[in-house]
Amino acid sequence: MVKQSLIFVKPGELRLDEYHKDDEPSETEVLIDVAACGICGSDLHWHLEGNIGPWYARKEASMGHEASGTVIKVGSKVTHLKPGDRVCCEPCEPCWTCDLCRIGSNNLCHAADSTCAGADKTGFFRTTNVWPAILCHKLPDNMTLKEGALVEPFACCIWAIRRAKLEGNEKILITGSGPIGIICLMIVKAFGASKVCITDLNEERLSASKNFGADYTLLVDSKQTPQQIAEKVNQIMGGPPDVAIDCTGVGSCINTGIIGVRRGGKVLLQGLGSKGVNVDLSTASLRQVDLLGVARYNNTFPAAIDLISSGRVNAKGLVSHIVSLGDYQQAFDLLKKGKGMKILLAPKVDIIQ
Incomplete structure (x- = not known):
């Protein structure tokens, strides 16, 4: 061979x-x-x-x-x-x-x-x-x-979500409905999130997210500002989410999370772009939003294997x-x-x- x-x-x-x-x-x-x-x-x-x-x-x-x-x-x-x-x-x-x-x-x-x-x-x-x-x-x-x-991408996402210290029943915003966004969606639902809204520019991928448990989807336009998208998310979810998980690494998406989450909320930086990004740190500070970096996985392979083998995620x-x-x-x-x-x-x- x-x-x-x-x-x-x-x-x-x-x-x-x-x-x-x-x-x-x-x-x-x-x-x-x-x-x-x-x-x-x-x-x-x-x-x-x-x-x-x-x-x-x-x-x-x-x-x-x-x-x-x-x-x-x-x-x-x-x-x-x-x-x-x-x-x-x-x-x-x-x-x-x-x-x-x-x-x-x-x-x-x-x-x-x-x-x-x-x-x-x-x-x-x-x-x-x-x-x-x-x-x-x-x-x-x-x-x-x-x-x-x-298992490896699931282990990475489980570690990210553990960093947020979710207690259950949170409202979650996910920016980006690629594989990592969908995996985060499945995990937060399995961990007890009450409502999840996911956004993307790609209509095909966004539509697929409904099959994995998304409560709300929002097709966004690159011409929209983070403020406009955040306001739309708040309208859809009936109030600001508690946590935003960015799965894109794009500055405008991170800023949507910073503006969109409740005051004192959290933004998980799960995505990683190829270049530096512009992030609105002043708004994050004034709203007392925690920006949580995520580095790979951390002793979460066993948890990922258990989550997948149990059938709790598709x-x-x-x-x-x-x-x-x-x-x-x-x-x-x-x-x-x-x-x-x-x-x-x-x-x-x-x-x-």
Whole structure:
């Protein structure tokens, strides 16, 4: 069987390489037969622009970080996994020893910024991959490999929502109805939000959000000001939301949240754009709105697996396309056009249909 790996060449250009020999896992690693890997919004930014926020794509890097697969081989010191186990993988490896890691904030570890799939470590847009066993989570029998490829974005969103310290019955505004927006929608509903309004420029994606529990949807126009959109949200929801979750990284959307939430409310910064944004900090301060940054996930893979396997969220319904790794350009072209929802790249499409 020919093995393939998707490589970042330069902004706007990817390359599919062939390889014939797998890397040998060390005593603490496993070799994984990759089943599927989701294309994240960050992958699209890296492909088209070469960076997202402060992170730049490394030339000749193998991309992809939302992965599931089956263990082929285990290192001599690996005890919690065996060949044949189906797993999902945490993409970033912390140092485990710094002050932040030792207090449980390994998502803030400096090492984790670079030792990530697609950065200094080989990513999962490939047929097989060697990965630290400690970062691999066994999937329950009732979870599919398709669902396993969604655990990483769910883990990120669960961590974001935990940062907001929701107590239940809150009114929530979500700006952006892409995959992350929809995942946040499903999670806040599962966590007891009373009403959720979601906004977007993309009518097709916005319409799809109704299938995942949105109480209100608002199609916005790029010519509208944050003030105008915030006023419309207040009218629709019968008052200001308690929390806004921005899933776009766009300054105007963040400002909509700052203006739109109640005084003393919270704005979660879940989205990340490719460039700096203009945010109305004066209004945030005067309204005493808390802006909450979010860094990846933090010990939330088990919670994500539990949420998906329990059926409390419709994770499988999020996947709109499963595309062969060899047809990667088709998948990225769909995303560039704002088509579909979550797109998975799969070395063997038939095993996760």
